[in-house]
Amino acid sequence: MHLTIDAKKEMTYDAIVIGSGVSGGWAAKELTEKGLRVLMLERGRPLEHVTGYEDALKGPWQMPETSRLGDLAPRYPQAPQDSTLAKSAQSYWMPGADTSYRQDKPFRWLRPGIVGGKSIMWGRQSYRFSDIDFDANAREGVGVDWPIRYKDIAPWYSYVEKIAGISGEKLGLPQLPDSEFLPPMDMFLVEKEVRKRIEKNFPGRIMTIGRTANLSEARKIQMDSGRASCQYRNQCIRGCPYGGYFSTQSCTLPPAVKTGRLTLRPHSVVTEIMHDAQKQRATGVRVVDSETLEHREYFAKVIFVCASAMASTALLMNSVSDRYPNGMGNDSGQLGHNLMDHHFRIGASGVWEGGEDRYFYGRRANGIYIPRYRNIGTDKRDYLRGFGYQGGGGRQGWQRSVAELSFGASLKEELTHPGLWTMGLIGFGEQLPEYRNRMYLDKTQLDKWGMPTVAFDAEIGENERKMRIDMLNDAQEMLQSAGISNVKGYDQGSVVGGAVHEMGTARMGRDPKTSVLNAHNQIHTVKNVFVPDGACMTSSGCVNPSLTYMALSARAADFAVRELKARRL
Structure with missing residues (x-):
């Protein structure tokens, strides 16, 4: 009897954090720094900061011949050919054999297989939601x-920004609140010219440098964690040994480890959250070791589910009991529904003839951003919400002549000089939350860890299709008005999941009858379980969501500790 009690004591922590990506890293940092003993469970393999980024400092000649998926397709059957799954980061992603899922409609689900999750490979664009985003559903009767x-979240945006380090330019726009900025990165010549002309020709449309979690300069709070300024190498997807951008490994794990209160366990597939119906609380989690297939149980007072939107919801759906036959916290029937992503792969590009005597410095790991201007103020469209543009300019390199049937000394000489300036815009639009867009579990097909297959039934709707007309036309019109020649528009279609901004499926809300989580990211009826990652999102906005996950995670952790101290958890 005593052996059983002692064994359970060894497996018991103050808090369990499931997942080590953007949200999980912040939860672990905040909980440990506030005095809790934390167990972080990650299904992926270890990835050591600095030494683990094996390709980070390799030259182009040492790398595979292409950055596209190419001959890796058989290993990653679910990934699109133009995916961010680059050869230079192939070992960071889970192979298709371990990430199989079902698509009732075309869907893309890319999953990392490392400690740090997608915080290693993310695009780093970091923008705040505004009240225009937070009150849109209520104002328009959506969701x-x-x-x-x-x-409620503004102080937490400021808090995480000062630590993560966000470079950018203050604009004072109501639809895109300013952050606690490091100095903005410089725009290229063509971008500055296009900006002036767009803002002159289209009052209310602003072009700015991207707001990115790259350190344009490292301040004391970053240097104390061993981070240095961005080196302008633009190899971020390989992992940054300098800590020049935000990642779990460079930013949130070091202070958590420093407390001595963090236990990190990789290769841990969490299959279920255990529930005590009498206490109306979660008691712990069941885990399968991904290498040995050994089963274990861990216990805690508080559980933070930060496995990423789809994986977090799949775990809640698989956590069934007499009290929750359809998934933990699913009294509302909303668990798995209201799946969202951003729709993109649409825009325009062209050539700027001028500035041949000018070039740019380094390889800037950033682009430009045009904030949302549709359905703002007096602008009214035949669709709801809006979109922004990312993109940028640059000068053509030697690759411009790869397809030319030419050779000889004159060709070599020409390719020693840069080509023309180019400029492109890519639209990212908001997707509305709709009950019909969902994920669910196919329990007839189990993976090697005993988890059901996740199935997706989601697509963009009529509102998004109407928006895409403006996204295409506006991009062409702005570039043409800015003096860009040979402007070509494109619409390559957009599959849900393709932007890797999956959101929703365990939404926050005011009423337990229509939502899964409350204002503090708690499950309404299981107060010691928090879900602050992408699953919690009630609407998607049109900006990259990771900064919001950071703020919500830090905010939820602070609330959880206060509730614990007050003995309400």
């Missing part, structure tokens, strides 16, 4: 109302 407003 359910967010249970928070901008004022």
Whole structure:
């Protein structure tokens, strides 16, 4: 009897954090720094900061011949050919054999297989949601109302930004609140010219440098964690040994480890959250070791589910009991529904003839951004919400003549000089939350760890299709008005999941009858389980969502510790 009690004691922590990506890293940092003993469970393999980024400092001649998926397709059957799954980062992603899922409609689900998750490979674009985003559902009668407003999360945006380090330019726009900025990165010549002309020709449309979690300069709070300024190498997807951009390994794990209160366990597939119906609380988790297939149980007072939107919801759906036959916290029937992503792969590009005597410095790991201007103020369209543009300019390199049937000394000489300046815009649009867009579990098909297959039934709707007309036309019109020649528009279609901004499926809300989580990211009826990652999103906005996950995670951790101290958890 005593052996059983002692064994359970060894497996018991104050808090369990499931997942080590953007949200999980922040949860672990905040909980440990506030005095809790934390167990972080990650299904992927270890990845050591600095030494683990094996390709980070390799030259082009040492790398595979292409950055596209190419001959890796058989290993990653679910990934699109133009995916961010680059050869230079192939070992960071889970192979298709371990990430199989079903698509009732075309869907893309890319999953990392490392400690740090997608915080290693993310695009680093970091933007705040505004009250225009937080009150849109209530104002327009879409979905359910967010249970928070901008004022509730603004202090937490500021908190995480000062630590993560966000470079950018203050604009004072209501639809895109300013952050706690490091100095903005410089725009290229063509971008500065296009900016002036767009803002002159289209009042209310602004072009700015991207707001990115790359350190344009490292300040004391970053240097104390061993981070240095961005080196302008533009090899971020390989992992940064300098800590020049935000990642779990460079930013949130070091202070958590420093407390001495963090236990990190990789190769741990969490299959179920255990529930005590009498206490109305979660008691712990069941785990399968991904290498040995050994089963274990861990216990805690508080559980943070930060496995990423789809994986977090799949875990809740698989956590069934007499009290929750359809998944933990699913009294509302909303678990798995209201799946969202951003729709993109649409825009325009062209050539700027001028500035041949000018070039740019380094390889800037950033582009430009045009904030949303549709359905703002007096602008009214035949669709709801809006979109922004990412993109950028540059000068053509030697690759411009790869397809030319030419050779000889004159060709070599020409390719020693840069080509023309180019400029492109790529639209990212908001997808509305709709009940019909969903994920669910196919329990007839189990993976090697005993988990059901995740199935997706989601697509963009009529509202998004109407928006895409403006996304295409506006991009062409702005470039043409800015003096860009040979402008070509494109619409390559957009599959849900393709932007890797999966959101929703365990949404926040005010009413337990219509939502899964409350204003503090708690499950309404299981108060010691928190879900602050992408699953919690009530609407998607049109900006990259990772900064919001950071702020929500830090905010939820602070609330959880206060509730523990007050003995309410």
